[in-house]
Amino acid sequence: DTAVSQTPKYLVTQMGNDKSIKCEQNLGHDTMYWYKQDSKKFLKIMFSYNNKELIINETVPNRFSPKSPDKAHLNLHINSLELGDSAVYFCASSQGGGSGNTIYFGEGSWLTVV
Amino acid sequence: AQTVTQSQPEMSVQEAETVTLSCTYDTSENNYYLFWYKQPPSRQMILVIRQEAYKQQNATENRFSVNFQKAAKSFSLKISDSQLGDTAMYFCAFMGFTSGTYKYIFGTGTRLKVLA
Numbered sequence: 001d002t003a004v005s006q007t008p009k010y011l012v013t014q015m016g017n018d019k020s021i022k023c024e025q026n027l028g029h030d031t032m033y034w035y036k037q038d039s040k041k042f043l044k045i046m047f048s049y050n051n052k053e054l055i056i057n058e059t060v061p062n063r064f065s066p067k068s069p070d071k072a073h074l075n076l077h078i079n080s081l082e083l084g085d086s087a088v089y090f091c092a093s094s095q096g097g098g099s100g101n102t103i104y105f106g107e108g109s110w111l112t113v114v
Numbered sequence: 115a116q117t118v119t120q121s122q123p124e125m126s127v128q129e130a131e132t133v134t135l136s137c138t139y140d141t142s143e144n145n146y147y148l149f150w151y152k153q154p155p156s157r158q159m160i161l162v163i164r165q166e167a168y169k170q171q172n173a174t175e176n177r178f179s180v181n182f183q184k185a186a187k188s189f190s191l192k193i194s195d196s197q198l199g200d201t202a203m204y205f206c207a208f209m210g211f212t213s214g215t216y217k218y219i220f221g222t223g224t225r226l227k228v229l230a
């Protein structure tokens with residue numbers, strides 16, 4: 001069983017479209033994250049949710065909207081996609097947002113905007 | 115602000131040899147956590163090893179060990195008996211309290227290639 005699963009794994013779409021990436025974790029964790037990894041492999045946090053509440057919201061364009069229907073799911077919706085949105089998006093989870101708890105990552109969703 | 119620096123963008127090592135990846139960080143916190151993550155070509159991020167800052171003993175996990183120097187703010191990863199499957203990007207990560215919440219901060223990664 002995959003602990004953190006995200007879909008789709010690959011997504012190619014045109015500029016201006018709206019797309020969503022779904023994430024689910026079956027680890028019983030209460031904190032979930034979205035990270036963006038750009039072409040230079042730099043990994044940067046975008047959002048973090050704890051028990052369905054937003055606790056971290058980095059400087060991310062408003063076109064990105066996370067939604068957490070329950071603590072096992074954290075979806076990412078992106079409106080009006082731009083070329084610069086092309087990246088690998090990683091969902092992750094941990095038990096608690098602090099105390100050094102290990103983050104478990106999904107396999108990533110490779111988004112290409114053309 | 116906390117920062118994590120990995121000064122070696124790429125490294126290579128012969129199979130069965132030992133290699134050390136460097137990582138330095140900057141923080142004013144006293145309690146924090148440090149991690150090494152591995153990202154193979156499959157892209158999945160996998161935890162390799164973690165270290166609590168309050169522990170003086172260096173963490174070890176089989177062939178992986180760290181040299182944690184708190185005063186120098188250094189956290190290097192040593193891989194012994196390198197295997198072809200160790201070929202991957204390696205990310206150093208710091209977890210501490212910043213801007214009112216706990217955050218992970220990742221370094222820019224070191225691409226390690228193990229040569230047959």
